[in-house]
Amino acid sequence: xxxxxxxxxxxxxxxxxxxxxxxxxxxxxxxxxxxxxxxxxxxxxxxxxxxxxxxxxxxxxxxxxxxxxxxxxxxxxxxxxxxxxxxxxxxxxxxxxxxxxxxxxxxxxxxxxxxxxxxxxxxxxxxxxxxxxxxxxxxxxxxxxxxxxxxxxxxxxxxxxxxxxxxxxxxxxxxxxxxxxxxxxxxxxxxxxxxxxxxxxxxxxxxxxxxxxxxxxxxxxxxxxxxxxxxxxxxxxxxxxxxxxxxxxxxxxxxxxxxxxxxxxxxxx
Amino acid sequence: xxxxxxxxxxxxxxxxxxxxxxxxxxxxxxxxxxxxxxxxxxxxxxxxxxxxxxxxxxxxxxxxxxxxxxxxxxxxxxxxxxxxxxxxxxxxxxxxxxxxxxxxxxxxxxxxxxxxxxxxxxxxxxxxxxxxxxxxxxxxxxxxxxxxxxxxxxxxxxxxxxxxxxxxxxxxxxxxxxxxxxxxxxxxxxxxxxxxxxxxxxxxxxxxxxxxxxxxxxxx
Numbered sequence: 001x002x003x004x005x006x007x008x009x010x011x012x013x014x015x016x017x018x019x020x021x022x023x024x025x026x027x028x029x030x031x032x033x034x035x036x037x038x039x040x041x042x043x044x045x046x047x048x049x050x051x052x053x054x055x056x057x058x059x060x061x062x063x064x065x066x067x068x069x070x071x072x073x074x075x076x077x078x079x080x081x082x083x084x085x086x087x088x089x090x091x092x093x094x095x096x097x098x099x100x101x102x103x104x105x106x107x108x109x110x111x112x113x114x115x116x117x118x119x120x121x122x123x124x125x126x127x128x129x130x131x132x133x134x135x136x137x138x139x140x141x142x143x144x145x146x147x148x149x150x151x152x153x154x155x156x157x158x159x160x161x162x163x164x165x166x167x168x169x170x171x172x173x174x175x176x177x178x179x180x181x182x183x184x185x186x187x188x189x190x191x192x193x194x195x196x197x198x199x200x201x202x203x204x205x206x207x208x209x210x211x212x213x214x215x216x217x218x219x220x221x222x223x224x225x226x227x228x229x230x231x232x233x234x235x236x237x238x239x240x241x242x243x244x245x246x247x248x249x250x251x252x253x254x255x256x257x258x259x260x261x262x263x264x265x266x267x268x269x
Numbered sequence: 270x271x272x273x274x275x276x277x278x279x280x281x282x283x284x285x286x287x288x289x290x291x292x293x294x295x296x297x298x299x300x301x302x303x304x305x306x307x308x309x310x311x312x313x314x315x316x317x318x319x320x321x322x323x324x325x326x327x328x329x330x331x332x333x334x335x336x337x338x339x340x341x342x343x344x345x346x347x348x349x350x351x352x353x354x355x356x357x358x359x360x361x362x363x364x365x366x367x368x369x370x371x372x373x374x375x376x377x378x379x380x381x382x383x384x385x386x387x388x389x390x391x392x393x394x395x396x397x398x399x400x401x402x403x404x405x406x407x408x409x410x411x412x413x414x415x416x417x418x419x420x421x422x423x424x425x426x427x428x429x430x431x432x433x434x435x436x437x438x439x440x441x442x443x444x445x446x447x448x449x450x451x452x453x454x455x456x457x458x459x460x461x462x463x464x465x466x467x468x469x470x471x472x473x474x475x476x477x478x479x480x481x482x483x484x485x486x487x488x489x
Contacts, residue, residue, distance in 0.1 A: 036271050036299045061464045065297035065348045066272065081270075102332030107271050107301060125270055127331055137270060 003185040004200045006139045007044075007051045008165060008220065009079025010257045011070045015056035018257045019043045022054065025251065025261070026157030026234050030147075031112040032058070033121075040064055041113075046152035049201050050162050052220070053079070054257065070134075076258025077217035080165065080204075081137040082183050090126060090138060090184075097181040101138075102127045111146050119146035128182055133167055133175060133215045136182055157224065157231040163202040163267045164221035166260075168209035175215065176206045202267070220259055221248070223266030231263040273300040273330035276319060278307050280473035282485050284383040284437030287469055288338040289326025291433035294465050295352055296345035298330055306480040339371040342430040352430040359416040359424050363431040366408045366423075370434045377401035381445040383437050384485050385473040390446040392488045399447065405438060406453050413452065421459035428463050436460055 012018040019029055022045060030044040041058035044051045057064050070078040084090040087104045094101040108122040122142035130136075141147065169175040176187040176195035183197060183204075190196040190205050197204040202221075209216070224231060228249045235242040241252040248264040275293050277286035293300060305315050305325065312323060320327035321336050328335040328344070335344045346352035353360045376397025381389070412423040412431070420426030423435070439460040442449060449457070460466055 037302050040299065061468070062294070063297035064299050066299050068297060100332075105271075105273070105329075123270065127272065139270075 003183045003197075004083040005050050005162065005165070005202055005204075006081040006083040006137075006141075007053050007079075008077050008162070008217070009053045009055055009081070009135070010076060010259060011067050011078045012054065012056045012075050012257055013071055015041055015043065015054060015058055018054050018056070021255060021257060024234075024238055024240065025256065026155055026231060027159065028152055028155050029054075030152050031114060033110050034058065034113055035107075035109045036064065038062075040067065044147070044152070045155070045159075046148055047160065047162055048148075048153060051147070052162065066135075074213050074216060074258055076253065077165075077220070078134040079137065080134060080217070081139045082199075084126070084138050084140050087124060087126070087140070093184055094126070094128070094182075097184070099128055099182055101129075106142070108143075111149070119143065119149075121146045131178065131182070133169065133179070134217055136179070157234055157263070158226045158229070159222045159231075159263070160225045160266050161202070161223035162220060163223045163264070164205055164219070164262075165202075165217060166205045166207065166219035166221070167215060168207055168212070168218045169215040170209060172206045172208050179204065179206070218253070218260060219262060221262040221264060224263055225266055227265040228263040271299055271301045273298070273328065273333075274303050275300045275329075276303045276305060276316070276325050276327040278305060278313070278316070278325045279476060279480050279482070280304070280469055281385045281476055281480070282307065282383055282482065283325060284378070284440070285324065285338045286326045287383070287437050287440075288433050289328065289341045290469065291436055291465055292338070292342045292345040292352065292430055293326075293328065294468075295428065295430070295433065296349040298328075298345065298348060300328065300330055304476075306476075307482055309482050309484055337371075338434070339367060342367065342433065346430060351427065352433075354416065354424040354427070354429055356416070362412055362416060363424055363429055366412060367431050367434040369408070370438070374401040374405065374438070377405070377438070377441065381441045381447075382485055383440055384444055385440055385470055387444060387486065388446075389444050389488055393445045394447055402442070402447055402449065405435070406449060409435070409456055410452055413456065421456065423456070428460075428465070432460060432463075436466055439466075 027045045034041045039059045039062035042053050042055040044053050108120045124140040126138040128136050172194035180187040185197050187195050194207040232249050241255045248262045251261040253260045307313050317323040335341050380395040380398035381393040416424045422432045439457045
């Protein structure tokens, strides 16, 4: 079975500002939900296949060593989570791959802080050793209906899928081989450059870095159900920094929390 | 997502839990807190089953397991080195007095246990407890004189692991109110006012009445 992307985590030091940026881009965000005893909060862009998590320390009297460490490198995507279905098989696979993974832990959190009696998201989690490219988690959802509520899934920009994650690294072959073992998927040459990890939905593209902080998760490709027509109107009307590519409208990283967002026609479409 | 769990006992009574919790919070570890209320008489079975040494605090963090408060402080300082003073001489002193706290002061700990919800003023003044308090005051005064000029804590402006190790002693002095000098009182006030210590007190006050342990609520 090939791996599936579960979510990506964008780390910021100002959650309200980042949420505002994503709202301006036409995303519907889940309500503020706190975790880690209220110190860290998130807002999520829920898509049918997976989700984008915006997260930050939200308690002004608290700190998070992990998020501080991420932010010391850059604000942006630092977390990639992949879905598994069988804990025993997944831990065995990791052991065979020579990966020292912690055991499976479970945790839960509210989906909406304003509704303390509301549904709770529940997860089983396998944490793997930190990679230079970021945190790689393996996740199984124990209450998916709590997160994937219909009210979160409709987006004004008609985004329907997260099709690609782009990494810029110093040595694409090394990174591809390492992440392939960690995630449990095949690394293949990318048609444009570098390598790609083919997932059951979408892919991780691993390119050689030209400039800037390396390694870094630089881009997300989002599939839209209207060939990016709505996002094209949005970025123009709202003056959001962007540029055009032949098959996509691209929102600059500075306008999207440190990661370039490519809006294209949905791969499924 | 959380990176592990910190298991602690009743905030009202568990002085070792308070030390471990302060270190974890000062270091900013992303762990969930799990409170296991004490059951008496005898050890709390749920803690005995869980923790390698049968005690709290007990930390699971990214697959690693850490128990004993001082080891926990050292582990947290690997994540956030500022838990110990930056100056080598101050750092050595901070480690030495923290180790002395971890290993000793049984006279004080037995006679004046931690209870954040009671006023035991004037009680518990055994010779052993008073001797321990005298030694602690001397340790604090020495650290403050040599290294603490730029702030209210033992080693200056920053609340370090040494302050975390002694924070439960501060609570004892506030609960049992033995005779202490003005400098000690000022240090106690500073520790009590620290946001993390206040958070701990507030959470202790919110613990359910069913968690009260009779042995710790009355002085024989």
